[in-house]
Amino acid sequence: DALMAITGCYDQLQSHHIYDSDPWGGGMIRWDCMSDNGYANWKWMQGGAVARGEHSATDNFLYNTWMNLYRGIGRCNTAIKNIGEMDETQIEPATKARVVAEARFIRALLYNLLTMHFRDVPLIKEPLTVEESEVAKTDQSEIVDFIISELNAIVSDLPDPDELLGSEWGKATSGAALSLLARVYLYYGQWANAASTAQQVIDLGAYTLFPDYKNLFQVDNEVNNEVIFPVCFERGPDEDGANFAGYWGANAVVYQRVLENLANEYYCTDGLPIDQSPLYNADNPYENRDPRFDATIVSKNSIWRGGTISWSKINFTGYTMRKWTEEYNSENHFDTPQDFFVIRYGHVLLIRAEALVESGGSETEITGLINQLRDRVGMPHVEDVEGTGLSTDQLRELVRHERRIETAFEGLRYIDLKRWGILGERIQYYNENDVANWPKLPVYNWDDTKFRVWPIPENELDRNKNLVQHIEWQ
Numbered sequence: 001d002a003l004m005a006i007t008g009c010y011d012q013l014q015s016h017h018i019y020d021s022d023p024w025g026g027g028m029i030r031w032d033c034m035s036d037n038g039y040a041n042w043k044w045m046q047g048g049a050v051a052r053g054e055h056s057a058t059d060n061f062l063y064n065t066w067m068n069l070y071r072g073i074g075r076c077n078t079a080i081k082n083i084g085e086m087d088e089t090q091i092e093p094a095t096k097a098r099v100v101a102e103a104r105f106i107r108a109l110l111y112n113l114l115t116m117h118f119r120d121v122p123l124i125k126e127p128l129t130v131e132e133s134e135v136a137k138t139d140q141s142e143i144v145d146f147i148i149s150e151l152n153a154i155v156s157d158l159p160d161p162d163e164l165l166g167s168e169w170g171k172a173t174s175g176a177a178l179s180l181l182a183r184v185y186l187y188y189g190q191w192a193n194a195a196s197t198a199q200q201v202i203d204l205g206a207y208t209l210f211p212d213y214k215n216l217f218q219v220d221n222e223v224n225n226e227v228i229f230p231v232c233f234e235r236g237p238d239e240d241g242a243n244f245a246g247y248w249g250a251n252a253v254v255y256q257r258v259l260e261n262l263a264n265e266y267y268c269t270d271g272l273p274i275d276q277s278p279l280y281n282a283d284n285p286y287e288n289r290d291p292r293f294d295a296t297i298v299s300k301n302s303i304w305r306g307g308t309i310s311w312s313k314i315n316f317t318g319y320t321m322r323k324w325t326e327e328y329n330s331e332n333h334f335d336t337p338q339d340f341f342v343i344r345y346g347h348v349l350l351i352r353a354e355a356l357v358e359s360g361g362s363e364t365e366i367t368g369l370i371n372q373l374r375d376r377v378g379m380p381h382v383e384d385v386e387g388t389g390l391s392t393d394q395l396r397e398l399v400r401h402e403r404r405i406e407t408a409f410e411g412l413r414y415i416d417l418k419r420w421g422i423l424g425e426r427i428q429y430y431n432e433n434d435v436a437n438w439p440k441l442p443v444y445n446w447d448d449t450k451f452r453v454w455p456i457p458e459n460e461l462d463r464n465k466n467l468v469q470h471i472e473w474q
Helices: 002-012 028-032 050-051 060-084 091-119 141-158 173-187 189-205 291-296 345-358 361-379 392-407 413-420 423-432 458-463
Strands: 038-040 228-230 256-258 296-299 319-321 339-345
Touching: 002 060, 002 091, 028 413, 038 050, 038 291, 050 060, 060 091, 060 458, 091 141, 091 173, 091 413, 091 458, 141 173, 173 189, 173 228, 173 339, 173 345, 189 345, 291 392, 339 345, 345 361, 345 392, 361 392, 392 413, 413 423
Parallel strands: none
Antiparallel strands: 038 256, 228 339, 256 319, 296 319
């Protein structure tokens, strides 16, 4: 019963509104399409209204996100309570402690997503009766303190990464808890804690960068020492595999487009931006580029499914997504066994690098962390191109650039822009550049007085009379 309960908690992470997605869902990849990385092609698609600045408390995407995150939290609360009440005749104490810790990890993960977007939300820590279900909002700061406390408390009850059996791939470990904790510290500006916790993960010695960036995101290589916590999927028999990078037949991913301003962010192989490098070729933009470009993006004249991509498949913005896709087989691409990587070692290196920048850390260490990522793809070191003696602003831009191209379409960019306070600025850039160059794209709206937080869904306000809408949306 305990194992079935925790399986239900993991299962909710596969929701099309959390870590899976498809044209009709609004999960993690779609969050990149609410940023300056991508674009949801059809107006009715989940998340499109948020991207365009046309959303309100009645938006289905917001409701589905809220509902599915709380559904997962509810499953975790039930598992924590019921397993916690089992005695030694029903479950071994060590197993009990571990399974409860796994449920607490998943709950912390879901609460972090909730409060990053909706800010103040009900903090529910145990199963509720109908009479108890109308819970008021809790301040974001209290929710963050709860998340941090939970993650610190469960590290010792979770197995170390090297203790995980092959059949247990995808289960939470001590490394996953520490990595999520480092991310939470980073998101809320606790720089010293973010840097030290990321270093704890590094010091475990359990994780390394997978040597081939492009093939890291292919099914054959998804079990490797870079992946710290995945959401796992398997193909069929009931078409319950992953959908988040699906496409129809031999086509391409036509419903989620890559924006030009992301494509232009990838440097040439000499380490220079495309507007400075003599190596850039606009007719074949994938040539002489940081290898992460072609691993992430299908572009003009590049190879897709063994042949040159047809312009008709990418003519909306000039680019589409390659990362995560099943490129060469003829299977149902909306039912794949591709895991989604919630946290990987590359993320941890970037967390420590950013935290060091913001806390006045060593330039040598910061650039050394970035150089590890560049070494994997054969790009020049920072000191050989950008130089040494960099200012804090220069280091900040260096890390933000590397974070963008390293993690594109991993569900991080939208949150990054919000927490850096530059989402509105990047929307303006999109309007002035992407829309100007690709007139089929819509102009986005930005309201700085309200768009920094998502409104509480109206359905929830109707059901819960103790909930009060955020002041920005009243």
